[in-house]
Amino acid sequence: MDKGIVIDHVGMTYSSLTGNVEALRDINLSIEPGEFICLVGPSGCGKTTLLNAIAGFLEPTAGSVYMEGRKISAPGPDRGVVFQQYAVFPWLTVRQNVAFGLRLNSNRKAPQEIDTIVDHFIDLVDLKEFQDAYPKELSGGMKQRVAIARSYAVNPNVLLMDEPFGALDAQTRQFMQESLLQILEKERKTVVFVTHGVEEAAFLSTRVVVMAARPGRIREIIPIELPYPREAATKTSPEFIKIRARIDRVVREEFQKLRQNTAA
Amino acid sequence: MAETNRQNQEIEEKFARKRRRERLEKVGYFVASFSMLLIVWELSRAVGLINPKIFPSVPAVLKSFIDQLSDGSLQKHMYASFMRVLVSFAIGIVMAVIFGFLIGWFRTVRLLLDPVINFFRALPPIALIPLMIIFFGIGETSKIIVLSYAAFFPALVVIYQALVSLDPIYIRAGKALGATNLEIFRKIILPQLVPNIITACRVSLGVCWATLVAAELIAAQRGIGAMMVEAQNFFQMPPLVLGIILIGVISLLMDAFVRFVEKKATAWQEKIS
Numbered sequence: 001m002d003k004g005i006v007i008d009h010v011g012m013t014y015s016s017l018t019g020n021v022e023a024l025r026d027i028n029l030s031i032e033p034g035e036f037i038c039l040v041g042p043s044g045c046g047k048t049t050l051l052n053a054i055a056g057f058l059e060p061t062a063g064s065v066y067m068e069g070r071k072i073s074a075p076g077p078d079r080g081v082v083f084q085q086y087a088v089f090p091w092l093t094v095r096q097n098v099a100f101g102l103r104l105n106s107n108r109k110a111p112q113e114i115d116t117i118v119d120h121f122i123d124l125v126d127l128k129e130f131q132d133a134y135p136k137e138l139s140g141g142m143k144q145r146v147a148i149a150r151s152y153a154v155n156p157n158v159l160l161m162d163e164p165f166g167a168l169d170a171q172t173r174q175f176m177q178e179s180l181l182q183i184l185e186k187e188r189k190t191v192v193f194v195t196h197g198v199e200e201a202a203f204l205s206t207r208v209v210v211m212a213a214r215p216g217r218i219r220e221i222i223p224i225e226l227p228y229p230r231e232a233a234t235k236t237s238p239e240f241i242k243i244r245a246r247i248d249r250v251v252r253e254e255f256q257k258l259r260q261n262t263a264a
Numbered sequence: 265m266a267e268t269n270r271q272n273q274e275i276e277e278k279f280a281r282k283r284r285r286e287r288l289e290k291v292g293y294f295v296a297s298f299s300m301l302l303i304v305w306e307l308s309r310a311v312g313l314i315n316p317k318i319f320p321s322v323p324a325v326l327k328s329f330i331d332q333l334s335d336g337s338l339q340k341h342m343y344a345s346f347m348r349v350l351v352s353f354a355i356g357i358v359m360a361v362i363f364g365f366l367i368g369w370f371r372t373v374r375l376l377l378d379p380v381i382n383f384f385r386a387l388p389p390i391a392l393i394p395l396m397i398i399f400f401g402i403g404e405t406s407k408i409i410v411l412s413y414a415a416f417f418p419a420l421v422v423i424y425q426a427l428v429s430l431d432p433i434y435i436r437a438g439k440a441l442g443a444t445n446l447e448i449f450r451k452i453i454l455p456q457l458v459p460n461i462i463t464a465c466r467v468s469l470g471v472c473w474a475t476l477v478a479a480e481l482i483a484a485q486r487g488i489g490a491m492m493v494e495a496q497n498f499f500q501m502p503p504l505v506l507g508i509i510l511i512g513v514i515s516l517l518m519d520a521f522v523r524f525v526e527k528k529a530t531a532w533q534e535k536i537s
Binding site (some may be wrong): 057 | 411433434437438440441442443444452455532
């Protein structure tokens with residue numbers, strides 16, 4: 001209970017012009033340190049809302065989220081966030097972006113120490129050649145690697161990723177998935193990862209959480225018992241194909257239900 | 265390897281030549297454009313399209329320029345005008361940045377002030393001149409106030425519009441890295457607004473300069489506007505036309521300067537070109 005993330009009876013209701021919208025209802029989930037959790041489900045199932053509640057951007061209207069026993073009430077450097085829109089600061093170079101968190105009062109370090117840490121993480125995401133470039137000179141995949149290095153630099157326990165590879169082309173996405181796993185292999189973090197991709201979820205995670213929409217709730221939690229390190233070949237193994245099909249079936253069912261409900 | 269290097273060098277040189285040629289071409293057209301204006305000016309006088317007795321010739325204006333330069337009166341006028349514009353511009357921009365942030369940041373302030381701002385923005389600065397004379401007399405104060413007012417409103421609108429349309433994603437990213445509100449303001453909001461603040465400067469400087477002559481009509485002793493009024497009173501056409509030309513040239517130069525600063529300060533931006 002003390003370690004990791006505990007999501008305890010979390011509910012989230014928004015008020016909108018057409019009435020109240022229940023984005024999340026009674027979500028309960030315990031995430032162990034070092035786990036890789038993927039949240040999947042149809043649009044509107046509240047997976048991003050749940051991630052934002054863990055990040056502390058949103059406060060749940062019911063229940064609470066706990067991190068290492070403490071209730072989460074605001075964003076903080078113990079939880080790194082990687083966004084789909086990259087959110088790399090365009091007015092700073094790659095180096096300055098990675099150093100950004102280290103120059104803040106909450107985790108201020110001595111200049112030499114900052115240099116060492118920045119060098120280390122720029123190496124980790126393989127961007128040494130581009131360290132003095134501005135983001136506008138980088139491809140989408142490279143920008144996302146800058147964002148990952150920037151999060152890693154302040155040494156969070158948890159990495160929250162909101163469809164981080166959603167805007168990338170298929171080849172780059174595949175490459176980024178593999179590099180993310182390699183990075184995690186070297187420096188373990190707890191990860192909560194939101195995605196639309198069933199294959200992506202099966203490839204990356206230790207557990208896949210399939211969510212249902214209206215209201216957003218947990219439909220099924222599927223453990224992925226494939227050993228790490230996983231690489232491109234993993235995706236063609238029979239075990240992988242079987243587990244992917246299983247997740248796919250659940251997601252598809254939820255999608256169908258949603259379509260029937262909206263049609264009716 | 266040596267072959268590719270040589271080829272690259274050739275391509276590099278070709279591009280450099282092209283850039284040089286384009287630059288030269290631009291300068292050429294610039295000169296041609298203004299020469300054309302001078303030719304039209306002289307031709308119009310020659311054929312009587314404008315009365316040559318009233319409107320001075322190019323050499324007469326040039327002579328007036330040299331005369332006033334050598335007796336120091338032109339420098340005196342230009343200095344006075346420059347100082348007025350610079351002081352007022354500085355006051356206007358600083359106030360606009362402060363108020364822009366207050367309005368952009370605090371919703372209540374924005375809702376409360378928005379209607380009033382639109383009223384004052386629609387009000388031409390010149391309309392304030394009579395009131396300012398009654399309040400502050402015909403001295404420097406009333407001119408500075410009118411010009412600061414002229415600089416203030418356009419800059420204010422540019423800055424707070426930019427502030428309310430900022431992408432919240434960077435603020436979120438900053439918070440997740442542990443930034444405090446002050447750090448978010450200094451390290452995330454301010455750098456994003458630099459391009460907008462420079463745009464605000466450009467607009468304000470233009471409006472300020474445009475209002476200058478009107479402000480100097482308030483019985484000014486010095487300044488380009490005063491020089492023109494004096495010329496008008498004594499029916500001296502060359503200094504009058506010189507005044508018009510100077511205002512145009514100086515405003516072009518100031519704009520070029522701000523654009524230069526802009527280019528240096530916003531190298532990180534993705535430009536559509």
